[in-house]
Amino acid sequence: MIEVRGVSKKLGGFYLRNCTFTIPAGYICGLVGPNGAGKTTLLHLLLGLYQADEGSIAIDGMVYSSREKQIHDETGTVLAEDLFEPFLTLEQNGDYYGKYYSYYNREQMEEYLKVFGLEKKRRFGMLSKGEKVKCLFAFALSHAPKLLILDEATGSFDPDFRSRFFEILKEYIADGTKSVILATHLTEDLDRIADYLIYLEEGNQIFAEDMETFRSRYRIVAGESYKIKLLPKERIVHMEENNYGAKALVIHNRQGNYDSALQVASPSIEEFMYFFSKRRK
C-alpha cells in the first residue's frame, strides 16, 4: 500500500502541491496529466530520488528516511531513460545491478529477455528506445518487486508488445499483494486496466481515487446545448459547443435527472483530461 499525505515539492519554478492519496495493494494506478503536470516529479518522490518539502510518503508502512534499502529492494523501476550502462550487455547489466537486489533471478531475467525478443549478449547502448524499455522491464520483473513504477514506458512499445505488456501487468498483480503505478499518455489502455487514477495538472492533484469512483462521479453529456445548460452551473466542469450540438463533462449527481434527449455516458480518461484542461481557458 502506498500512502502519500500532503506531499509538496518545489523544483525551480515548478511546484507540486499537496498531493494526498492512498493506493491499496493489488491495484494498477494510472498517473495522467498534461506535459509538465508533475507526474515525473511525483514518481521521483515515490522512488525516493527527491525528498518532499512537506508531507510524508509511506510504502507498505516504510519510509525512506529509515528503510530506503528495503523499499528499493521491493521496487522495480522502468523509466523512459537509459538507466543501464551502455557498454555492458543486457546480461552483464543484469548481473551488475542485480547483485544489489535480494531476490534477483538471473534465469528469470534471461527468460523475460527471450520472451521480449531481446538478445542477452547485445550491448544496452545499441538497443532502440523501445528495446531499452523492454530490457528495463525484464530486469524490474526479475527481482520480484512488490511495487512496479513505470514512467512513460508504453509509448515506445509496438502495438503487439503493448497488449502483451498489459497482460504481464495483470498477471503480476493477480495475487493481490503487488501494485503498479503507470504514468502514461496512452489513456485508452488505462481505461481498460487501471483500478486507480491520479490526474495532475500544473502541479495540482485534481483527482486521486479508484476508477469506480471516477466513473460514478463524472458523466459526459452530449446533445442540445440549451438542454445541457439547464443543469446546475456548478456541476458543469466544461462545455463545448459546435454547429451540431454540445458536449460537456459534468459532475454526476445520483438524483440528477438528465433530459431524455441528452446522451449520457461515463467519460473515458482522455475525455476527462480534455475537458478538465479546457475548463480554465
Added chain:
Amino acid sequence: MFRKYIRDYIRDYMDTYRLYYMKQLWGDKEKRELLFFLMFLSILLMLDLKAALKGKGIIVLAIFVPMFLSFFSGLLRPIRPGKMMYLCPMDRKERRSYIYGSYYFRIILHMLFAVLGIGVLVLFFRCDMLSVLEILLNDFMITIYIMPEQKVVNQWEISKEEQMKIFPQEMAIILNSIQAVFIAKEQEYAGAVFSSNGDGHHLIGKGIILLIFFLIELPLYLQYRKYVKKELEDAVFFEGGAK
C-alpha cells in the same frame, strides 16, 4: 566496504576512457575549452624544453602524462554515479562508501602513476628533492579534482566561486609544467645549481614557485578540501545535499 566494490571501481575506471564519454566531453564546449586551454599552456612550455628529444620524451612521460591523465579522468566522469545506483537497494552508508571508495580509488591510482613518473624522472634526470616533492603535491592537487556540477558558461566569465573550483588545478598544472622546464634546463648545465655558468635565474624561478606554492597553492588546497567534502556528501543523495 572498499573490497566489496573494488571490481566495480576498476570497471568504472576503465569505462571512463570509452569513446562514448570522450565524445560527450568533446561535445561539452566548456569542458573542451578548459582542457585545451590547459594543454595549450603546457604544450607551449614543453616546446621551450631545451632537452634533447629523448629527454623531452622522458619528461613528457614522467610529468605531463600522469598530470593530464588525472585531470582528463576528472573531466570525463563525474563522481556522481548514474541514476540506477540511486534506485538500487543501498542505504546511505553503503552509498556513501561506494562513492567515497570510487573517488579514493581514482586518487590512489593516479598518484601511483605520478609516483612512477617521478621514479622515471629521478632515474634519468638530476632533480632536487624539493622540486620532486612539489611536483608530487601538485599531482595530488590535480588528482583530487572534481568537475563542478554547475555548468560554467564561459571560461572567462565564471563567478569567483566557480573559479575557485577549477583554479587550484589550473595552477598545479601550470606550475608542474614550469618545473618540467626547469628540470630540463638544469640538465643543460651539469651540476647547474652550483655551476660556474652561474645561471641563477632558474634558482630565482624555483624560489618563486616555492613561494607561490606556500602562499597561494597551499591555502587554496585547504579551501578546496571543503569543496571536495561537500561534493562527495552531495553525491550521496540523488538530489544533492542532505536534508
